[in-house]
Amino acid sequence: MEYAAVALLALYGLGYLLLGGADIGAGMLLPVLGRDERERRLVVTAIAPAFLGSEVWLVATAGVLVGAFPDLEGELLSGMFPAIVALLVGWMVRDMGLWSRGRVDARGWRAACDIAICAGSWAVAGAWGLVFVWAGETGIGRVGPLPGIGALMLAALVAAVFAFHGLGWAGTRLGGAVGERVAGLVGRVGGWRLYALTSAAMLLVGLGLGARLPLRESAADGATLAVLVPALLIVTPFLMTAQAGMWWLLRGRVREPGYF
Template sequence: MEIFVLAFFALGYLVLGGADIGVGMALPYLGRSAGERREVIAAIAPFFLGNEVWLVASAGVLAGLFPELEGHLLSGNYAVVVALLVSWVVRDMGLWLRGRVPGARWQAFWDGGIVAGSWGLALTWGLLLAEVLLGMRGPLVLLAALVVAALFAVHGLAFAALRLRGSLRERAGLLSGEAGEGRTYALTAGAMLMVGVLAGLRLPLTAGSSGALLTPVILVLIPLLVASQGWVWWTFRHRVTGPSYL
């Protein structure tokens, strides 16, 4: 049961959080003016904090239920983990601060922070997944990280195509063609799930002794998390019609 709990949160983050990371990566392409960039960011504004809850929950489950796995992932990967956390902070700082002070330079600087942080997140996740999934070391791991980052970017474009209108939607849907953005999003989400599952199959998934106490508590909280996430998606199911609070 503990394995399914960890998989639920980790895979949920890859699909949900991977979408807003991908949108941030594609921000310069999608938004070619300050107004367009703000509208693109509005596509992820209602979701990115809720998506990060899945990452926090994954980290909590990992530390509480799988201490051996936590040590395995951190061993030899401290620099990558630190880079991941810094990228996360920079991306979120960009989202929160870009609209707090008027001025084109201020907004352009923090838009750059969003892009840099999003690329940093995608590449560091790619490095971790490449090491776990393929056991790769050295220069080849960079190639695998770029492939994973490209998957994040395509996933984000598909999500943006579902949320945006007009020319922004056309730019985001460039890779979808006649297949439609819904099908593209489903395909990229499936690819994200496959990468996560294949990585998980290589991990030492031996639960610790605290599972008997923590697992029932987590199982009670999961329906609340899913219900709140579903409410947010239903509330903001329509396409973006203008800038958000960010």
């Protein structure tokens, strides 16, 4: 059961990095992808329908961590409290900008929401970078030291991977003048190739973190896993099917701004 719990945690966590990481990266590059209000609205139109579905994977990851690895979850949250707070604040600011942008028909309001989306996305990506670097220094029964300059540089590198991941995703989703600009940014690599390369980088980052954590040693008792793992194995195919269906519905390029 411990191996199944680890596999489920990896599935949900890596799913979030691949899907949610693209939304975050596109938000980080919002001022670059959209040079005026209409173009930024087009980018947000591409992000908004998918970002909640992508965040479901993060919620599932947190649920598995809390239920199947309670000791590790407590140690990680207490040991990386500043990074977790930055992550949550950035997440709320970003989502607030995405939700609120189309609520008020005023240029200043939309500009403020664009700033919230971009700044929140950078905060989330940077916080994840800190979590990935810092978590490897944290184990059961101890709290890792504050990250030094080298760790902060690695965290910045992880944030850059998020940005390039969003750029590759934008190359597959955006059309019109914005799509042409993205094509110029990605060059001969192409949007799909860049997305595939950054997806591989995301997988390596996630797997590298998992390899450094004492997952099997911190798993819950057998009775808990005997209830939790079968329930997750039943739910997971439905989650994957819903995600695949959503991406199928959103498979076309976005060429006109929508409500957002």
